[in-house]
Amino acid sequence: MNTERRNAVIRQIKNGFKRNPLGLIGLIILIVIVLLGIFAPFIAPYSPIEFNIGLRMSPPSADHLFGTDVFGRDLFSRVLFGIRISLQASISVLLFSSTIGIISGAIAGYMGGLFDELVMRVVDIFLAFPPLILAMAINLALGPSIKSAMFAVIITWWPGYARIIRGEVLSAKNRLYVHAARSLGVNKMEIIFRHILPNCIRPTTVQMTLDTGAIVLTLAGLSFIGLGAKPPTPELGLLVNEGRQFILTQWWLATYPGLVICCLVIGANLFGDFLRDFLDPKVRGTL
Amino acid sequence: MLKFIIRRLLFMVFIMVGISILLFMIMYKLPGDPARTAAGIRAKPEQVESVRRQLGLDKPLHIQYLTYINNIFRGKLGTSVLTRKPVASELKVYVPASFELVLGAMLWVIFFGVPLGVFSALKPGKLVDIFSRFITALGMGMPVFWIGLIAQMFLYGKLNILPFGGRLSMGLIPPPNVTGLYTLDAIFMRDFNLFKDAFVHLLLPSFILALPELAFISRLTQNSMIEVLQMDYIIVARAKGLSEKRVVWIHALKNAFSAPMTMFSMQIGMLLGGTILVESIFSWGGLGYLIFQGILIRDFPMVMGGTLVITFVFMVSNLFADILYCYLDPRISY
């Protein structure tokens, strides 16, 4: 894009942040946490699975920023790797579920007819199914592990995207540019993927950012009740579970991982809010 | 309108059937043997087999499913594999408990979430707005299981101003079962001490359950209000000289209400399905934990019964929301 456009966008971003300072805070939090996660292997002072039985259950100190756990493992290192794992898992879930959702929603929306009905009925069934129950059941059926937790969450999440995209496709289907493309003889698939979908990016992106937090929470929740990551994996929800019984005395064990989950999700939500406003053409125009 | 409702009801039936099939298939894949659980950990193989026959678990899959559906039509939701009690009687005890939590949560949302949203809409950019955005992000970001534990430790452990959990204080006998909700039943009994006790026990757990919803609805209300306040008819109302209070709370809110209202009604079903974490932390004997247990030990009738109840409530509340939407917004009619 040319310089003028670029400058305009930069100005819009600046104004956007000025109007919504929380959005900037959210972005900063996100960036910090993501960096911590990416560089975990370099930053972590100790190995997350190394025992140090002599020092077990020690409170936060200079040596161990977040204290140590039941086996003497350094909690700070565990949390760092936990961030990494949570991010990896959540982003994978996000990508897979949105991809499946988008493809099925788009095809269903465009094809219409019986196919559409069928896909949407399936979507409705999944949407009506209490999500936590579905996730628990699937997870258990596959044997609890972080992979099955991811699979379970993907299955509960894709219908949401399918529905959104189908809605967008339906409304786009009747627009002028689609009619034009059709009359030019462009085939169905191309129309869907090259013309309609790019216009659906906006709502999807926003949804995805907002969903990041929810997915992190869901995965952590599943690990918390024992249907997620297996020990000794330092997944954040699992860490809170491990610290659960000690909340009165060795409070650091459950508090820090929980706090990190909190920050991550809040950051994602604040930024997601900002992004939604920013990408809204009506609001954008006023920036 | 009537046609609409009938169509929706048929749709509900379709969904419930779909869910039951899906759940049945998944539970079949679950590891573990329900016959063994029922027979007991030390049962000899012959005993396990006899229990298996007793519970009809030796028949092929589709027969089991059809038998189950058949029983539903005859009004029997089956017998729990674990407790040997009819599922319906278990549900009668546990569903109201979860319901009480959800109702409590709803009250929090309506009486705190909505006003917060309205106030922050009135003063955008000011402290209230930032405060509400922050609370919103906090509420939607905090892991329920974490904040619940911390709140319990603080409010019960350190400050001792709230009970640790449970539905009643120790030694108190629950009121006779009318609705199953202790607070309401205590009122029916005119036992106000019992009501007070049940009410206080309800406060924290329902608040924790409500947190994410509170945040969400407050946000939604705020957005909705902002949109509505910019509309032409509001300008007209103000020009006519109506007091600001009337404009905001009666005219604007009524229209802004529809969006959060619909979302909210949908959330009721969600809440019901997600009570397990709160129930486990606050020792609140409800449906969530029941279903969780059931999944772990492959107690299909229990899980099925509980899930159907939740789904039913969810769909009914959706239907209700749509009807309400229609009532609130005269432009829409079915």
Place this chain on the structure above:
Amino acid sequence: MKKLLYILVMLMLIIVFCFVNYVFASADQDFSNTLVIAENEYPSSFDSVFADNTTVERTMALSYEALLRFNPSTNELEPWIASKWSTLENGKVFTFTLNQNITFHDGTDLTASDVKFTFDRMREIDQGIAYEFGSLYRVEVVDDYTVKFFLSEASIPFIKIIPKMYIISEEGVKANISDNDYAMTYLANHELGSGPYVLTSFAPEQQAIFSKYDNYWKGWEGNHVEKVIWQYIKESSTQRLLLEKGDVDIIMDPSPDDLNAFRDNSDIKLAEGTTFIEDYFHLRTTHKPLDDIRVRKALALAYDYDAHIAIVLGGSGTQAQGPISSSMIFHNNTLPITHQDMAKAKALLAEAGYPNGGFTFKLAYTGIGEQDQRTAVLFQSNLAELGITVDLMGMTWDYMFDMEQDENSEPDIYVEHFYSNSADPDSGLRDIYHSESRGTGSNASWYQNPKVDELLDSGIVEMDLVKREMDYKEIQKIIAEDVPSIFISNPKYIIAMRNYVNGYRYNPVNHECIFAYDIYLDEKP
């Protein structure tokens, strides 16, 4: 708008009012002479047939009684419902004479007919504790207060399982049968026993209240609590909070990490009971490379037993010595106790052809997030030092049991425990190490040794106590040398209670039961 405000204000007022009331209302209930106990699981039934389930048995100990009771101080059986008993025909026939003044809570008298009925019912239902009475095939009523038990095969230790047969009211059951269910539905919320306390209220997931049975045959002279309230609280941290505040008198599930804090707290005392329990890693001896005894020995040398006792048991328990608990009679205390020795373990592995490990084990354990998970994680870390990878499989117990029964199942190692239902070494050794037990689930190691089988089979009918002792000691020695399992520890059973609770005594046969009748309280603050 005004209306909304009014509602809001009213709501706030209600909240504040209830609050204040709750905070300042001191116990307007009379809690003196009431024992409040917190535990984490409520019983699925009050049916005496399910006495094998510790959660059910806990409440049973309050409302039901058996013919005899095990006395942990004397290590002998003592009369209870039965005032005396005798054995005939070398352990094939047992005669019991009953006390005559016992009544059930429903008012009916306890007679020999109730004993016979209890047995017949148990036999027909064929679940729960029935499996322990396999050799009992007939119970005969001789007269109103005399009853005879006939065994299909002589069994010296049989008498020791009698404390688990809780007598149920025949008329009570018959009055509450629906749909041919042996009154099991009724018994899900009621009890039909003769014990000192009656179940007066039960709210599943919340609490159960037991009140004094005025016509209890032993009478109420002396010091006894008059009411028992079981409060169901899942979180051990919450239980701890309640105990420290004095809101409950006893907690059943203290976490091992809280024990030290309790030891330091002057208002709380710990009751540690010596149990018959043993913790194991069962090694599936049919899986490579566990079929090589050197590998098994190396694994036994790799485990950090001291860390286990400190971390998993909270310091409460001792390392195991051989395949049965050190407190069991006929325990062989000449057996060697293994200590962690990584160098020796490495050497043994090298000898077996695996100098750097290089293989993977699947380790199965139950209770995701609980004690056994710690054991599993600890072992995983120990074995990592030998170059062995451990893949953890956390699961529910019924699933694990299925795998233990299946010859071709995946797991190589199982974290297991054995709770003995009687004060005799036979059940532990037979259930876990007899070749016929392979496929029943308890013999998870798939162990078989004909010499052990032979000694077990002769030991069960051996009348000569001296010879019996020698035989059982020999059995333990053989098993210890074969290392089909790693013998980890004998945990103590611990509960924590306030200082004013007196009279509690742990009974290893009625594991985890609280005989409230024996308990009395000093003045409660």
